[in-house]
Amino acid sequence: MKPSCAGSCRRTRRGFIDRATVPATFHLVCDDLYTIGWHSNLSGIRSGRIGSVERLRQRAVRVEGGMSVSDDVHTELRRRLIAGHFTPGEKLREEHIAAELDVSRTPVRAALQRLITEGLLEAAPKRGAVVSQWTDNDIEEIFELRILAEGLAAAWATRNMSDADITRMEEMNRDIARAVASGARNFRDIVQSVNHEFHMQIYQACGSARLRNFGTSLLEYPKLLGGFYIYSDNEIQESIQQHEDILHALRARNERWARSSVTSHLSAAFERLKRSRRKPQVSPTPKG
Known part of the structure; x- marks a missing residue:
């Protein structure tokens, strides 16, 4: 039976759902990086930004008890970092990522913080992060x-x-x-x-x-x-x-x-x- 709140969900043009408008039981889910063969998409990720966003949109589905928008942003950014899409020392700005992925800056900020904790990024002033150098x-x-x-x-x-x-x-x-x-x-x-x-x-x-x-x-x-x-x-x-x-x-x-x-x-x-x-x-x- 479809939950009564389902009709209130608003999908943006690229497939994300603004978390502020989504009932707590609905989230976006994306295949986890650790369990999919992301390497098969490596050339597409490197060839341009839009392709990777489209793949993310195609995989995203609404399910009860799923992942949040921040989880999806984290997965996509981690994929790009591992694939070498960004160069060491490059600064990632919240506003640019949010605009590209068509989400608010709040989930982007949370995703960047997770990547900083994982050692793939380093904190930078003025709401951003820098791609880590490998020692x-x-x-x-x-x-x-x-x-x-x-x-x-x-x-x-x-x-x-x-x-x-x-x-x-x-x-x-x-x-x-x-x-x-x-x-x-x-x-x-x-x-x-x-x-x-x-x-x-x-x-x-x-x-x-x-x-x-x-x-x-x-x-x-x-x-x-x-x-x-x-x-x-x-x-x-x-x-x-x-x-x-x-x-x-x-x-x-x-x-x-x-x-x-x-x-x-x-x-x-x-x-x-x-x-x-x-x-x-x-x-x-x-x-x-």
């Missing part, structure tokens, strides 16, 4: 947490993952190898996307919602730090081989081997990132 300590913390979380997830996945799941992961690894061999100009985009899916499969099979939610949130940060765009072709080949080691361990249903393989793989990725930060950045030569 070596920040990066080390992210990798150490991910090594612990994903190593445990791989160990637990040996108990739950089906042969079909492992076969799909093997095909993903072959897709990465084919992308590198193709010489396409965008092969690193393909590698980045498929690699994300590969690691997501480990968390999906770990059997723990808490570990999955925590671990998948950490998967996004390597993109912010450069991801496969800092890898040489040889380093990508090394990563492919390390994936093979993980797959062998999963096939063998060996918890210690799986955990060790993931730990080795992520430790190597951390070392590559540290080397890249110690030397001047040179864009990889396009293939083809």
Whole structure:
């Protein structure tokens, strides 16, 4: 039965509902960043502002007990920050964000405060925030947490993952190898996307919602730090081989081997990132 207050809800032209006019039982809901493959929308997010707003509008629905407008703004801004839409040191102004997303400044202010608490933004004077610079300590913390979380997830996945799941992961690894061999100009985009899916499969099979939610949130940060765009072709080949080691361990249903393989793989990725930060950045030569 439709609640009697539903008729009083006012939808703005881009799909948001002004919280001041919405009954307490109605909110906007958007897919959570930690549980969707946002990387598939990466090019759209980078290509322009309107596309990402339209995707948010399409996903937004009214449900009882859902998320608030501030939650939706937080999700969208966090998505853009992780995707590299904003540059370190760039100032985000409440009024500009509010105008773009067609909401009041109140939910924007709340979303910015949450992002400041999460370390993605820093407080700035006059109602705004600045995109945070990443320090070596920040990066080390992210990798150490991910090594612990994903190593445990791989160990637990040996108990739950089906042969079909492992076969799909093997095909993903072959897709990465084919992308590198193709010489396409965008092969690193393909590698980045498929690699994300590969690691997501480990968390999906770990059997723990808490570990999955925590671990998948950490998967996004390597993109912010450069991801496969800092890898040489040889380093990508090394990563492919390390994936093979993980797959062998999963096939063998060996918890210690799986955990060790993931730990080795992520430790190597951390070392590559540290080397890249110690030397001047040179864009990889396009293939083809």
